[in-house]
Amino acid sequence: MTYPFPVDPENLFEERTAQFVNLGLPSDEVARLRAAITNMWADAPGGWTWEWSRLAERYAAAGEHYLASLAYGGARFPCLADPAKAAAMDRQVEQYTLAAQGFPVGFERRTVTVRYREAIVEVRVHVLSPADAGADTPVLIASGGIDTWKMDLHPMWEALALGAKVRIVAFEHAGVGELTHIPMAADTQAIIGGLLHFARTLTTGKVGHFGLSFGGYFSAQTGLRGDADAAVVLGGPVTSATFGPEHAKNLLYGMADIFGNAVGFTTRPDMGALITAFESFALDELLTTQDNCPMLVINGDADVHVPIADTTVFNGRQNTQVELIPGGSHCALNKLDQIMPIMINWIANALHP
Incomplete structure (x- = not known):
């Protein structure tokens, strides 16, 4: 709790x-x-x-x-x-x-065992598969953010599975959902590494990583490190400006405390403690590298949580497509009719031969 x-x-x-x-x-x-x-x-x-x-x-x-x-x-x-x-x-x-009995995709609820800080972590995942999925069907591991979790985003997973012809492994990153008991930290990326390994056991084809909101922070890590064959970052925070004190002090709609819950505070922290936790996530050093796999980076230009700069910082990178959606809210979720075709087409091209 x-x-x-x-x-x-x-x-x-x-x-x-x-x-x-x-x-x-x-x-x-x-x-x-x-x-x-x-x-x-x-x-x-x-x-x-x-x-x-x-x-x-x-x-x-x-x-x-x-x-x-x-x-x-x-x-x-x-x-x-x-x-x-x-x-x-x-x-x-x-x-x-x-x-799930009525979904137009196959459904399995599975437990994946991974290691984190020398401990065993059991991750509950939902595997959604197109009816014609085979041994070579690509896999896309996919997560939401710190308040919108894997079951909430089912329409998106279903559309990606059917439209891009991929098998979805939907999960929650540390600090939220069925992993609330493990505080979120920058190094909980190791849990996602374990899920990528699991994904490769499901296919002889390619494996990608999709992240929405704070999930996009983790898919940005995956993409920048080249740990997957492709990465989609939808509204992910990445820069030290976003993870800095001024931005932390001005977060809206309870987001500072939602973050505080995710990183494991059990009582309401003072702003100094929150800022210290916030600053530990910045990816500036990783953003200076050029080892990324193909990446798609999207957000709305009217996002109240993540500044535009966290999207445009990817402009000019190799193998990277950047889309800033006019009038789009956080993760452009008010513009799903615009972003879904972009993501479906890009994922299909990136993960299929």
Whole structure:
């Protein structure tokens, strides 16, 4: 368990309504929740998790298991900082697994054993495969950020699997989701190295890494080091300016405390401690190298969390395509109709012979 923190639910709805709707929840239900929720942490009527969970229960009772999983994903948003949110994520897994019977892709829930700091780490992954997947079908390991996790992004995984003809291994990086018990750090990239190794056991073809938001931080590491055959960075923070004190002090919508939860603080840290943790992630030194695999770097030009410079810093790199989406929010999730074709085409070209 990590820690709750002050945040206005209305501010979260202001920022995330488009994301909730674009990822599959009916807009009228999101609007109803927005009007009903007045407290982020109260496990009672008007509380965030309570209201989202009631919606999820209604969907589950009607046999709408996928919608129930999305609603439970909303209930546990943005981090597992209290027992009610942890319980909501458990129910999200349950409903998502039930919904998988109707997916147009094959589904397996698997446990991958990797090593991190000499310890054994069990990583729960979801493997999504096109119906015609074979031994040479490329694999794309894929993760979201510090508040949007593997089950929340199912529509994206499904579209990439079917459109780019790849097998998806969806996971959460350290500090979030089913790996909340392992604090996120720059060197938790080692866990992702283990997942890349696992991915290579699933195919005789190529392996890529897709990361959204803070997941993009880790896919940027993979890409810059050349650890995969291709890497997609969607809205990933990378530079010391972004991981510096001034940016940390001005983070919006509770993001500083969402990050604080991910890196393992169990009580709310002071700004000095948060900044020290923040600064340890900067990739400036790695950005000076030229050993990258083919990379696609995308973000919206209206991202309130990650500055434009963290996308344009990739301009001019070898084997790198950079796309800055006009009017795009964080990760351009309000422009999915624009970014999905770009990503599908690029991934297909990068991973297929």
